[in-house]
Amino acid sequence: MIAVEHLTKKYGDLLAVSDLSFKVEKGKIWGFLGPNAAGKTTTMRILTGYLPATDGKASVGKFDVFEQPNEVKQILGYLPETLPLYPDMTVTEYLNFVASIKKIPSAKKKEAVGKAIKVSGLDQVKGRLIKNISRGFKQRVGIAQALVHDPQVLILDEPTIGLDPAQIIEIRQLIKSLKGEHTIILSTHILAEVTQTCDGVVIIKEGKLMASGSLEELTASFRTKEGAVVRVRRNIQDAAVLLRTIPGVEKVNREDNELKIEWKPGQDLRDDIAKLILERQFGLLELRPMAMSIEDLYLKIVSGDVEQ
Amino acid sequence: MNNIWVVTKKELRAYFTSPIAYVVITVFLVLVGFFFYSMISWFNNQSMQMAQNQYSYQQLNINQMVYNPLFHNISIILLLMLPLLTMRLFSEEKKIGTEELLYTSPLSVTQIILGKFLASLIVLFAMLVLTGVLSLFTFLYGNPEVIPILNGYLGLFLMGASFIAIGIFFSSLTENQIVSAILTFGALLLFWIINWASYSAVGFVKDVLNYVSFFQHFDNMTQGILDTTDLVYYASFSFFGLFLTHSVIQSKRWR
Numbered sequence: 001m002i003a004v005e006h007l008t009k010k011y012g013d014l015l016a017v018s019d020l021s022f023k024v025e026k027g028k029i030w031g032f033l034g035p036n037a038a039g040k041t042t043t044m045r046i047l048t049g050y051l052p053a054t055d056g057k058a059s060v061g062k063f064d065v066f067e068q069p070n071e072v073k074q075i076l077g078y079l080p081e082t083l084p085l086y087p088d089m090t091v092t093e094y095l096n097f098v099a100s101i102k103k104i105p106s107a108k109k110k111e112a113v114g115k116a117i118k119v120s121g122l123d124q125v126k127g128r129l130i131k132n133i134s135r136g137f138k139q140r141v142g143i144a145q146a147l148v149h150d151p152q153v154l155i156l157d158e159p160t161i162g163l164d165p166a167q168i169i170e171i172r173q174l175i176k177s178l179k180g181e182h183t184i185i186l187s188t189h190i191l192a193e194v195t196q197t198c199d200g201v202v203i204i205k206e207g208k209l210m211a212s213g214s215l216e217e218l219t220a221s222f223r224t225k226e227g228a229v230v231r232v233r234r235n236i237q238d239a240a241v242l243l244r245t246i247p248g249v250e251k252v253n254r255e256d257n258e259l260k261i262e263w264k265p266g267q268d269l270r271d272d273i274a275k276l277i278l279e280r281q282f283g284l285l286e287l288r289p290m291a292m293s294i295e296d297l298y299l300k301i302v303s304g305d306v307e308q
Numbered sequence: 309m310n311n312i313w314v315v316t317k318k319e320l321r322a323y324f325t326s327p328i329a330y331v332v333i334t335v336f337l338v339l340v341g342f343f344f345y346s347m348i349s350w351f352n353n354q355s356m357q358m359a360q361n362q363y364s365y366q367q368l369n370i371n372q373m374v375y376n377p378l379f380h381n382i383s384i385i386l387l388l389m390l391p392l393l394t395m396r397l398f399s400e401e402k403k404i405g406t407e408e409l410l411y412t413s414p415l416s417v418t419q420i421i422l423g424k425f426l427a428s429l430i431v432l433f434a435m436l437v438l439t440g441v442l443s444l445f446t447f448l449y450g451n452p453e454v455i456p457i458l459n460g461y462l463g464l465f466l467m468g469a470s471f472i473a474i475g476i477f478f479s480s481l482t483e484n485q486i487v488s489a490i491l492t493f494g495a496l497l498l499f500w501i502i503n504w505a506s507y508s509a510v511g512f513v514k515d516v517l518n519y520v521s522f523f524q525h526f527d528n529m530t531q532g533i534l535d536t537t538d539l540v541y542y543a544s545f546s547f548f549g550l551f552l553t554h555s556v557i558q559s560k561r562w563r
Contacts, residue, residue, distance in 0.1 A: 045408075048412040049411075050408055050411050050561070051561060052561065070414045070416075073412055073413060073414045074414050076412075078408070078409075078412045080405060080408040080409070080412075082404075082405030082408070083405065084404075084405050084406040084407075084409035086318075086322070086406060087404070088322065088326060089321070098409070098413075101311070101314055101315070101409075101410070101413040101415050102413055102414065145409070
């Protein structure tokens with residue numbers, strides 16, 4: 001649905017995006033991840049036709065972003081990082097205006113605006129001036145604005161920035177509910193957001209692609225070892241020594257009152273560990289797999305530990 | 309056309325849901341009303357005096373003695389007021405980030421510029437039409453000629469249109485509305501008085517300086533002269549302003 005090939009953007013001498021290529025399939029949510037100034041916003045602005053690229057190709061749906069910008073703009077909804085809201089309009093007036101500039105025929109406008117209001121949960125504020133509603137509602141108006149012409153593709157630049165935790169969860173649920181009908185790219189530097197909402201991820205740093213793929217693929221390819229974390233009630237020191245004797249175990253580290261046990265990928269030693277602890281009566285409190293979290297993955301990729 | 313109108317409607321709403329349009333129109337009308345009153349009182353005095361003398365009484369001409377100076381005064385007021393109408397048109401979009409919405413919508417830059425231009429023209433038109441109320445009195449108690457008056461209004465409208473185009477250009481340059489207004493004032497004043505330099509110039513330079521000055525062309529129109537040179541001048545001035553705006557917006561995005 002979205003394809004970017006060898007995209008490059010220079011601001012004067014500054015290289016913002018360099019030879020970036022990735023693809024997003026129809027109906028999926030992809031996260032766009034990277035430290036600040038990685039080129040996330042620039043890439044999104046290029047996809048939306050707001051900025052031209054210095055080099056490379058990009059297409060949205062069947063259309064080329066540079067050759068057929070108007071067709072692309074018609075099937076694309078965009079939430080910029082700074083919410084593009086007119087403070088002196090009411091929510092409904094604003095969405096009506098957006099519907100008009102997105103060329104929705106006037107006969108269907110009312111229905112489209114009504115639907116956007118409903119989907120984004122704006123019913124209780126629809127008659128109020130935008131400058132008087134709370135930040136969370138403004139964010140929703142921003143999303144409603146991107147949705148109003150029922151675009152095939154949604155590009156959301158940091159959709160949850162500046163919201164409180166409850167609002168963040170609401171917005172995430174809203175985004176998830178849009179999946180399937182819409183193909184979505186969202187940028188964020190909140191890692192949890194990616195694990196919770198996205199099917200895949202594109203990680204960039206200094207304008208360069210560091211990794212891209214579905215979450216499972218990525219975690220699998222970066223996993224070099226597996227392990228488990230264990231907590232016991234007593235004699236933690238002895239337990240550590242004995243656990244090291246289990247065949248296959250490579251390393252046992254004590255961190256505070258937890259033991260981190262690592263072994264080579266491809267086997268599961270948790271049964272053996274549990275059995276040993278129970279037999280020796282150390283008192284098993286907790287045994288959990290040591291998952292490779294998105295955080296580890298991200299830090300690993302961004303810090304340049306791994307060359308892909 | 310529909311696309312242009314969408315932008316126009318939005319700008320008109322912005323003018324009339326905020327105090328801008330009301331303040332500008334009211335202050336404009338108060339000033340014009342005051343000038344009109346002073347002109348008429350002066351004309352009244354002159355008539356009283358000249359009534360003694362049958363010959364000079366025939367010379368009294370309300371078009372020349374009231375409307376001609378009045379149009380000049382209105383043009384100066386417009387020069388001061390119109391930058392306040394145009395200063396927000398692009399600066400504000402830039403400042404609050406809504407330009408990203410406009411430029412990622414399927415509207416073309418030309419449509420956006422024309423939409424905004426049209427909205428300001430409508431406000432200008434309303435301002436001028438409202439001053440027409442004053443003429444009720446001259447027509448009730450005197451017999452001015454209609455055509456030269458309409459010609460003067462046409463001149464005001466066309467000149468106002470070029471003021472607006474210049475204002476829109478400066479608004480597209482900066483996200484600061486004050487800066488945009490001051491630059492517009494400066495440019496308009498300069499074009500107003502640039503023919504002063506022609507007194508010391510000779511030949512071709514003199515002609516050019518005279519031609520580019522607002523004043524020369526407007527003076528013709530207040531005298532009741534409708535010359536295509538003047539119409540072309542104002543039309544090209546407006547076009548030039550809007551064209552520069554287009555170039556500024558495009559070049560900013562391509563940089």
